[in-house]
Amino acid sequence: MTFISRRDLLKAAAIVPFARGFQSGARPPVENLTSTEMQLLDAIVARLIPTDANGPGATEALAAHYIDHALGNALASSRPAYTAGLAALDRYARSSRGAPFPQLSATDQDSVLIDVETGAATGFTGSSAAFFAMVLSHTHQGTFGDPYYGGNANFVGWDLIAYPGVRTMVTATDQKSLESKALKTNHKSAYEYDFIKDSERGRRGPASLGKRDDHGD
Amino acid sequence: MATKLKDTDVVIVGLGAAGGVAALPLAQAGIDVVGLEAGTWLTRRDFAPDELRNNVRGWPQGIQKANQEIPTSRANASSPTAPRGTIHPMQNAVGGTSLHYWAQSWRLNPWDFKVVSETKRRYGASRIPKGSTVEDWPFGLDELEPYYDKIEYEVGVSGQAGNINGKIDPRGNPFEGARKRPYPMPPLRGNEFLEKMASAARTIGWAPFPGPAAVNSRAYQNRSGCMYHGFCNRGGCHVDAKNSTAVTTIPRAQATGHLKVVPRAHVTTIEVDGNGRMTGVNYVTDGVEYFQPAKVVLLASFTYENNRLLLLSKSKAFPNGLSNNHKQVGRHYFSHHQGAGVTALFPFNLNSWYGLPAQGVAVDNWADDNFDHSGVDFIGGGNLWVYSDRRPIGAVGASTFGRAPNWGSAWKAFIKENADRSNSAYLQKTTLPYEDNFLDLDPGVKDPLGYPVCRVTGEYKDNERRIAAFIQDKMEQWYREAGAVAIQRAPVGGAMGVSTHAYGGTRMGDNPETNVVDRWGFSHEVPNLGVLGASVMGTSGARNPTLTAQALAWRTADHLAKNWNAIGRKTS
Numbered sequence: 001m002t003f004i005s006r007r008d009l010l011k012a013a014a015i016v017p018f019a020r021g022f023q024s025g026a027r028p029p030v031e032n033l034t035s036t037e038m039q040l041l042d043a044i045v046a047r048l049i050p051t052d053a054n055g056p057g058a059t060e061a062l063a064a065h066y067i068d069h070a071l072g073n074a075l076a077s078s079r080p081a082y083t084a085g086l087a088a089l090d091r092y093a094r095s096s097r098g099a100p101f102p103q104l105s106a107t108d109q110d111s112v113l114i115d116v117e118t119g120a121a122t123g124f125t126g127s128s129a130a131f132f133a134m135v136l137s138h139t140h141q142g143t144f145g146d147p148y149y150g151g152n153a154n155f156v157g158w159d160l161i162a163y164p165g166v167r168t169m170v171t172a173t174d175q176k177s178l179e180s181k182a183l184k185t186n187h188k189s190a191y192e193y194d195f196i197k198d199s200e201r202g203r204r205g206p207a208s209l210g211k212r213d214d215h216g217d
Numbered sequence: 218m219a220t221k222l223k224d225t226d227v228v229i230v231g232l233g234a235a236g237g238v239a240a241l242p243l244a245q246a247g248i249d250v251v252g253l254e255a256g257t258w259l260t261r262r263d264f265a266p267d268e269l270r271n272n273v274r275g276w277p278q279g280i281q282k283a284n285q286e287i288p289t290s291r292a293n294a295s296s297p298t299a300p301r302g303t304i305h306p307m308q309n310a311v312g313g314t315s316l317h318y319w320a321q322s323w324r325l326n327p328w329d330f331k332v333v334s335e336t337k338r339r340y341g342a343s344r345i346p347k348g349s350t351v352e353d354w355p356f357g358l359d360e361l362e363p364y365y366d367k368i369e370y371e372v373g374v375s376g377q378a379g380n381i382n383g384k385i386d387p388r389g390n391p392f393e394g395a396r397k398r399p400y401p402m403p404p405l406r407g408n409e410f411l412e413k414m415a416s417a418a419r420t421i422g423w424a425p426f427p428g429p430a431a432v433n434s435r436a437y438q439n440r441s442g443c444m445y446h447g448f449c450n451r452g453g454c455h456v457d458a459k460n461s462t463a464v465t466t467i468p469r470a471q472a473t474g475h476l477k478v479v480p481r482a483h484v485t486t487i488e489v490d491g492n493g494r495m496t497g498v499n500y501v502t503d504g505v506e507y508f509q510p511a512k513v514v515l516l517a518s519f520t521y522e523n524n525r526l527l528l529l530s531k532s533k534a535f536p537n538g539l540s541n542n543h544k545q546v547g548r549h550y551f552s553h554h555q556g557a558g559v560t561a562l563f564p565f566n567l568n569s570w571y572g573l574p575a576q577g578v579a580v581d582n583w584a585d586d587n588f589d590h591s592g593v594d595f596i597g598g599g600n601l602w603v604y605s606d607r608r609p610i611g612a613v614g615a616s617t618f619g620r621a622p623n624w625g626s627a628w629k630a631f632i633k634e635n636a637d638r639s640n641s642a643y644l645q646k647t648t649l650p651y652e653d654n655f656l657d658l659d660p661g662v663k664d665p666l667g668y669p670v671c672r673v674t675g676e677y678k679d680n681e682r683r684i685a686a687f688i689q690d691k692m693e694q695w696y697r698e699a700g701a702v703a704i705q706r707a708p709v710g711g712a713m714g715v716s717t718h719a720y721g722g723t724r725m726g727d728n729p730e731t732n733v734v735d736r737w738g739f740s741h742e743v744p745n746l747g748v749l750g751a752s753v754m755g756t757s758g759a760r761n762p763t764l765t766a767q768a769l770a771w772r773t774a775d776h777l778a779k780n781w782n783a784i785g786r787k788t789s
Binding site for chain 2: 049057074113117136137140141144148160161166169170171174175191193195196
């Protein structure tokens with residue numbers, strides 16, 4: 001009944017996911033933040049979702065890269081809040097803990113972040129808690145969102161929570177397999193499915209998978 | 218100066234859930250309809266299974282009319298205006314919000330049509346909450362049953378009947394009013410967790426059943442059955458299994474040759490002549506103004522915009538806004554108390570990643586007047602709905618039940634174990650209209666064309682708050698019976714805010730002193746103006762409004778087609 005054929009599924013599987021280009025350890029270039037801001041943001045997200053015994057975290061997901069990229073489009077209205085918030089956090093770390101945030105121990109970094117989260121940190125425009133909530137929410141997006149947007153690299157976010165992956169069809173048998181822990185995880189972006197690329201081609205000329213466009217961005 | 222277009226029989230303002238349905242019986246009767254829709258047709262590209270886009274960024278469709286007209290809101294006339302939202306609960310597109318809604322397609326229960334008379338009869342007049350302006354509907358469920366049936370078959374609704382011609386079927390809702398025949402499709406499938414919940418309900422003596430959904434449970438009308446891929450909640454369907462009007466009634470109406478769909482038509486005002494008879498509507502496309510003359514207008518642009526367009530359409534005959542000489546436009550407003558939810562944590566995976574919000578198990582024992590209210594201090598109640606729906610960003614943003622902080626290694630360990638172990642119930646509760654809850658035009662905030670936006674003044678009263686607390690107790694009992702190890706309750710509501718379930722403002726009733734439209738949906742003051750959508754509903758019931766809004770829309774259009782010479786006659 002569906003128009004998604006087996007052939008389409010196989011074709012889609014042959015495409016190399018875009019985010020994997022950064023797998024070798026090379027970090028994607030900074031697009032919107034300054035390199036100092038990016039360094040600080042990287043250090044923050046590394047504490048929000050740490051790399052630890054439970055596996056990769058926001059660092060491996062490239063969550064800061066997701067945020068940096070999105071600040072040029074979908075999150076552009078948050079750019080001033082990042083400028084002000086990161087500068088305030090930097091000042092607060094230096095004045096209260098005696099060193100720039102990235103140079104603090106993990107324990108001290110966490111204690112700074114707790115102050116920011118609870119609104120106890122001084123020097124912020126408005127409440128530091130609002131800045132914290134924004135960064136945390138964007139870090140979730142960059143770790144658990146579709147890799148199309150530049151985060152969740154190598155599907156590390158989805159693997160952490162055992163999300164079995166984006167599918168376009170889940171049969172009753174698939175659901176039973178999931179319930180008996182036998183469903184194979186599907187590492188695929190929504191934008192690797194041909195039905196989306198085909199309609200994109202129809203609407204806007206050649207498909208441009210991998211080049212993030214304006215839809216939703 | 219607006220370009221005057223060729224005259225047509227009927228203009229429908231808004232081709233969403235209600236307007237998209239009304240077009241069909243009119244077109245089938247050979248009446249020429251122009252459907253003015255602010256949005257555009259959407260493509261499958263717009264229906265990507267992408268949580269970030271659909272749920273986090275609010276499915277940013279091309280036409281942003283609604284998002285530039287988000288109503289302002291405040292709890293009451295003396296409270297400050299709340300911060301304005303950034304995403305309107307409704308969206309512009311051919312098919313409107315029926316493209317990405319949950320598609321729960323309930324009939325109201327018999328009590329919902331007779332709240333006042335049934336409450337007086339069973340408990341006495343003193344039990345009608347103070348300050349409420351609630352009235353009985355001008356007709357009962359029996360009158361609407363044939364139209365519910367029509368929509369269930371024309372649009373396509375999956376479900377399990379509970380009462381066919383008075384015979385109760387225990388697999389369905391034993392409290393539903395009598396229906397003439399079963400649903401055209403069986404209910405959506407269950408799963409292990411939903412079956413566990415149903416079994417727990419039976420253990421405590423309640424009557425669980427699968428809810429009705431405008432989603433194909435099998436191939437229907439040459440469209441696919443549901444794929445259960447998990448992106449139906451604020452996402453469009455990639456196989457057209459969700460029965461939006463964009464894939465059902467609108468194309469069928471177009472096929473008759475009597476419906477012209479005009480996308481990107483931003484309607485600004487409705488015109489009348491010196492006798493107070495409607496003459497047509499003004500709209501703007503790409504900055505160019507048009508006047509579309511029509512013999513009849515059906516206003517179908519969601520509750521906030523229906524009220525706003527009437528209030529903005531001022532004339533000599535209607536100095537307070539169209540059809541508002543009795544000052545009833547905007548009154549009797551209410552929105553469902555959908556908040557005050559209950560979330561449960563289970564010690565096992567629920568396997569909820571693939572499913573949809575219309576796939577679930579309902580309990581109606583505590584809704585409406587389905588139980589004896591002698592010993593409680595409220596009227597009405599709530600429908601308990603447990604459904605299968607989960608996506609990654611939403612899952613990690615869920616409650617940690619006080620067992621972990623919200624970030625860091627301990628949080629990460631918590632979500633690694635529990636991302637698929639919580640469930641939030643959807644609890645819709647009776648909400649009544651009150652004297653001091655209303656819609657009007659905001660005195661300061663304007664849309665980009667310079668027209669004031671709608672303002673919501675509304676708060677839940679004691680009756681709604683008491684229901685909410687009562688329903689939370691019931692929901693917690695149900696979850697605990699099914700094995701939940703932790704429960705979190707959301708706060709009971711205060712301010713109404715802006716809602717997807719917004720009712721009233723153009724209420725339907727026989728008395729023109731308290732109602733804007735008559736029992737057929739036509740204005741008491743402007744005979745060739747009809748109003749479609751939940752803005753005509755005077756009670757909410759404890760369930761989603763769309764099917765009722767669609768049944769009423771079909772009934773109004775059917776009445777218009779049958780009485781075309783009387784209502785659509787030429788005036789000049």
